[in-house]
Amino acid sequence: MALPPEQLPAHPTPLLTREAIAARVDELADQIRADYASTGDLHLVCVLKGAFVFFSDLVRRLDRPATLDFIVVSSYHKAKRSSGEVRLIKDLDTGIEGRDVIIVEDIVDTGLTLTYLLDMMRARRPKTLRTACLLSKPSRREVDVPVEYVGFTIADRFVIGYGLDYAEAYRNLPYIGVLDSDT
Numbered sequence: 001m002a003l004p005p006e007q008l009p010a011h012p013t014p015l016l017t018r019e020a021i022a023a024r025v026d027e028l029a030d031q032i033r034a035d036y037a038s039t040g041d042l043h044l045v046c047v048l049k050g051a052f053v054f055f056s057d058l059v060r061r062l063d064r065p066a067t068l069d070f071i072v073v074s075s076y077h078k079a080k081r082s083s084g085e086v087r088l089i090k091d092l093d094t095g096i097e098g099r100d101v102i103i104v105e106d107i108v109d110t111g112l113t114l115t116y117l118l119d120m121m122r123a124r125r126p127k128t129l130r131t132a133c134l135l136s137k138p139s140r141r142e143v144d145v146p147v148e149y150v151g152f153t154i155a156d157r158f159v160i161g162y163g164l165d166y167a168e169a170y171r172n173l174p175y176i177g178v179l180d181s182d183t
């Protein structure tokens with residue numbers, strides 16, 4: 001049963017420390033830089049709100065030219081599980097046809113959100129389209145979705161912090177913590 005915001009723990013149990021996250025984000029940035037070394041174009045799309053911290057750390061560590069855009073989708077609606085419904089709240093500002101695009105997401109759970117985004121963006125005919133996700137929960141997958149850059153594979157726990165929320169709480173927590181199933 002969900003607790004009211006004032007009863008949520010102030011310091012949830014850490015799953016991934018800020019140091020562990022920073023080290024892994026560095027590795028992902030190195031990998032992306034190497035993979036796109038021969039292309040001048042690199043267009044990164046942040047999926048808001050959850051990916052905002054990961055995105056800002058990742059793009060600053062890329063150490064190469066890139067352009068950025070932001071898209072807002074809603075898939076959770078204050079519940080701890082995906083509703084299976086994805087709503088587009090704000091579309092991209094610029095076209096992606098013929099461009100090298102990476103979608104940057106916070107977490108792949110059922111895979112429905114990323115599948116929705118990939119289908120939508122593929123229809124706009126980018127030159128290449130890949131995905132980078134800080135976290136992946138493979139045991140929860142309902143649709144098989146390709147993720148080229150995965151930060152951490154985690155078990156089926158509800159995680160918060162570093163951009164991820166529970167009912168809009170915890171996005172500014174500097175590490176990734178676990179919210180117990182009875183909260």
Ligand code: IMP
Pocket residue numbers: 050075076082105106107108109110111112113114157158159160164165166
């Ligand atoms: P999917 O569509 O089921 O893959 O869910 C993707 C979205 O659900 C993510 O972008 C998150 O916003 C949210 N989500 C999934 N698992 C968690 C979690 O453990 N904590 C917080 N948000 C989550």
